[in-house]
Amino acid sequence: MKILLGLKGSSQRAQIDDRLQHHPDVYEFYTDASDFTPNGYQHLYEAVQYVQSRGVSRIVLHHPMKFGATHAEIVAPEKQFPELYRFVEETTMQLIDLAKDLDVQCLIHGAYAQETTKYIDCYPNLVAAQQAAFDRLDRFAKAGGSHIMFENSIAPVFAYGDPAMEDEILSHHYRLAFDTSHCFIWLHGNNQGLQKSLRHLKDQIVHYHLVDSMGQTHDSLPLGTGKIDWRGVLPCLNPDATSIYEINLSNQEDCQEQLQSHAYLTRLAQALD
Template sequence: MFHPQLGLKGSSSRKQIDDRLRHHPQVYEFFTAASDFTPAGYQHLSDAIQYVQSRGVRQIVLHHPMAFGKYHSDVVAPEKDYPELYRFIEETTGQLIRLADDLNVQVLVHGGYSGPTVEHMVALYPSVQAARDAVYRRLDRFVRAGGDHIMFENSIAPVFAYGDPDQEAEILAHHYRLAFDTSHCFIELHGDNQGLQASLSHLAPAVVHYHLVDSLGQTHDSLTLGTGKIDWAGVLPRLNPHASSIYEINLHDQADCQEQLASHTYLSRLADQLTHQEAR
């Protein structure tokens, strides 16, 4: 059985870090932005990671920046059509891999995002499969550079989504270290709990990190656990017990992680209930 960890997410700002650290998390995931990759920003991020490590947090994940200018950081973007975005993703991924290697932390890169822009990007390829193959080639290169310091997260898009067994089989064939966002899969499956559970079971051996997030299954809503439609009693037994996890929840106040804490309380109580039922 997966035993919930207190995994919290925040930026490299000291105010957010100190808010999270006072709850003694086992995992801290840094939300990064383009500003973290200027010379001063990069040094600030490095110092922030070491500060979190100095406070006893051993499991640290660096989330690749979600956006560059008006675009999501979609790895499917063809270089010839989006040269600046393509170069930004290349350079920032390389910088994060160097940090991960130096400080023994993890890097998370999105296999894709969602929305009309990524659909336009995919349409630039001869087929959806050709777009997926381009994504796999790029992620393969990142693996060669990052090794056991890099992982890839599922999208709500035609490329790199979980939920379809055939696409999952393609992803598994590359032997990637996977990050599994529960809400992304649930939304991709239009709120199908059985499909989510099947995906969790299928991919569990390859998953090294979870984003535990609730959802109503229609849009990217990032809800506190227990307030959406995900069947968490069905999810918990299907999680890889050796993986790390965080609660990636929309916060009312970025300096107060109370929604993440409420999610942990909910999941911990549910895990206790399931454990007691098994013991009977």
């Protein structure tokens, strides 16, 4: 199978040019709150056009992870957290507009982890919190159409690895992004469970974050340095989906760890063919 070279970086030209010299098949933009000021949004828009002008057509815009000191949680209720709710609302709609204008993709997190319990506690129970999240994702999915996808978390609001939760997610017909490390951590390092989840969701997965992990915490390791069984993962991937290596970098202007992960996976795929 062909392994795509998917690289991630910000909208800063130094990071983009570092990635583009390697001729990636996919570029995923990391965004933050500064990209959604009037000037920042214009800069992001032009950065996407620049990447497209260099021959990269498969582009994903990752919704900002943070609002101030807190994560941009879908499940945070409007009544108790109006500013956070409004930030998620407005930035998601801006990303959808940009994605439609330039025919690219935007990625929204179904949840994160650190503060999720605090927000879940605002609801009568976990089921009510999950339903609130699905209601919001349903609305975003309708607005984004074929330009939006939702990523799994390490939190009970939107996690892959539980077959019942996956059945509920599938019933909404979402376009899915699958982070391998998030599922592996949710399953406490269970490779069989990870492969089962990949197979179960395969037909609705449109994008992967390929990243290794020891299965305990959010460690974002290069492929081959954690405990994920990549030999077992490869046959479970949807060949029509895009992918990037979401690896912690020692230098944000040098994507060596992403390239090393690609070399590892390419060698493994060649050995399996």
